[in-house]
Amino acid sequence: MAKQSDKRHLETWEIFRNNIAKSTPVDLNESEIQKKKRIAALEADPEKWFAYYFPSYYTAEPAPFHKKATKRVVENPEWLEVRSWSRELAKSARTMMEALYLSFTKKKKVWLMISNTEDKAKRLLLPYKNILESNNRIINDYGVQKQIGKWEDHEFCTKFGFSFRALGAGQSPRGTRNDAARPDAIIIDDFDTDKKCRNKDRVKADTDWIQEAVIPTRSVSVPLLVIINGNIIHKYCTITIMGELADCWDIVNLTDKSGKPTWSKNTPAMIRAMFYNSKGKRKISKKAEQKEYYNNPSAEGDTFKQFLYGKCPPLKKCEKVVTYVDPSPSNNKEKNSSSKAVVIVGLHDGKYYGYKVWLGKATNSEMVGWIGQAYNYLERNGIDAKKMFIENNSLQDPHYQQVVKPLLEKYRKEHGVKLPVREDKRKKADKFERLENMADDNEDGNIIFNEKEKENPMMVQMEDEWLGVSKDSKEMDGPDAFEGAKTMMDTRVVKDDLGYASGPIESRRY
Known part of the structure; x- marks a missing residue:
């Protein structure tokens, strides 16, 4: 039968x-x-x-x-x-x-x-x-x-x-x-x-x-x-x-x-509807999209095995809070242009919390607007000493001096607020090597992202990029910004009784 x-x-x-x-x-x-x-x-x-x-x-x-x-x-x-x-x-x-x-x-x-x-x-x-x-x-x-x-x-x-x-x-x-x-x-x-x-x-x-x-x-x-x-x-x-x-x-x-x-x-419109719902949230992961529709298996990362969401403590209770900006010289939203990223990361009881993320293809003016939004977020959450850094190595410096600084000044004139952005001029190692250094903390559950932001399309993109990190990945701007914030907290930002101080941490090993 x-x-x-x-x-x-x-x-x-x-x-x-x-x-x-x-x-x-x-x-x-x-x-x-x-x-x-x-x-x-x-x-x-x-x-x-x-x-x-x-x-x-x-x-x-x-x-x-x-x-x-x-x-x-x-x-x-x-x-x-x-x-x-x-x-x-x-x-x-x-x-x-x-x-x-x-x-x-x-x-x-x-x-x-x-x-x-x-x-x-x-x-x-x-x-x-x-x-x-x-x-x-x-x-x-x-x-x-x-x-x-x-x-x-x-x-x-x-x-x-x-x-x-x-x-x-x-x-x-x-x-x-x-x-x-x-x-x-x-x-x-x-x-x-x-x-x-x-x-x-x-x-x-x-x-x-x-x-x-x-x-x-x-x-x-x-x-x-x-x-x-x-x-x-x-x-x-x-x-x-x-x-x-x-x-x-x-x-x-x-x-x-x-x-x-x-x-x-x-x-x-058909393509967007295939990947996103009416609220802008992904229906399939970036990894699946890249593998099945863009012949890009490198989107399936082999570095970070989890993207952990959790409840973040009140920002004011964090021992350190850093806002980090990962810019790019492109000034358009074309698909083949680099993404820009702004992240707010807090350290509390040995864990790094990703409170807020701005990530995507954006103009330079929009990126400065994101920095302004980050400033306001810190202000609303009672952070008086705002530590904000922007990646600016020697190759990036002309773009920073000629494009970003004038836009920051324009923002000050329009909003009456001077965004306290400091340059991070460190000579950095290879991007993947730097991100790989966070793997143990991530595996041990010491890197946590704000569960309240889970539906935010920019946090969703951060999750896609995070889980897609590999040596051949082309999109790692969000994780790179997070690594920048974490490194600044680990090496340059110190909390004392009077607030925050910024500078190299003195070695007391000997």
Whole structure:
């Protein structure tokens, strides 16, 4: 007796087949001469062929990278292509249309569909099978394709003469033939998994299997096309290994460096709604966004294992309080510009509390406004001696003198408040090395962030950056500002009976 889940699965695909049939009407009054002429015109232009035979998939104008990719695989019978296209960029759908185009134009004949498991490979192959069974336009132009006795979920051969076989990692592909023909086209899709990528030996073994067992099923005298679809979900994975060996490793993110969608079908509003709710809070983590949509596995940090929220003591009870500013010379909010950060950190009973965070792409004027907000926060919470520092090494000094100082003066004139910002001119070590020094305190629960700020989008970004800290991370401005505040408290800010004093701490070790 079939399982209930199997019945639902079959019902879902039955609906899918019916929808394919309904979406592909044909002209029954077309003459044979007209049909042949139309088919020839379609086969001469892959994009028109896709649009005619796959109206359910070809629902939007393709992006330039789509067309270039198809041109490469159509014009190069011997080709290895790795497509690290973001989710929502139709890499599997376009590959399917290309595979069927190459099959019906008799450029490829014997296909392997490879995935992490055989079940996954069969699921990837199922749309092909259903289209061949139910697409009225394909049936009208190329004939009925289903062959009784050669039509299984894991392997089928069409009446037109081409075949597909599904294989999971590690299965033997040996003996795959269609009559005397060996595989001349291989699709590898969704092969890497998070679990596998945490084990380098498994990654190597599965990649070796592709190179030593799958690809050698080919015939030496027949060109082989290999298309590998997958995001870069880990620094060491099958995609990164095969990408280096490919004729073309096509890396396309959801948006370009300026934040513009790489496919116009996905509007900026749609993209934002995918990541944030109506209140501006993230629906998925920055780590997941970067890995799945931006081919950036370095967003999955290996330094800080937790971002601890907790109740902060009243700010006035802290032994030390420091506001630290991490500026950047950019003066725009473009996606590829550096972030700016302002943090308020307090030390109480050996624990460092992150009370407030301002973090993001901002103009220099907005950053000074954040410093003003930090000043007011300290004022409201009874902090009279306000210790505020801004990072300003020798390379940053021209920007500070020419841009930031005039803006601080402008703020004084407009608000009647002189922001007591002091320069932190220390020569600092490498950013990652400095952040790594906080790992023990973080692991021991000595770094705590204000639970009242948990819903603040800027604190959410701080959490994303914090958990994403690694040697290859590109966004660590928030954690860097926190480290600056912590270091100032540990080395330069001293509390005495009269308030705060600032300066080097005298060594009394000897």
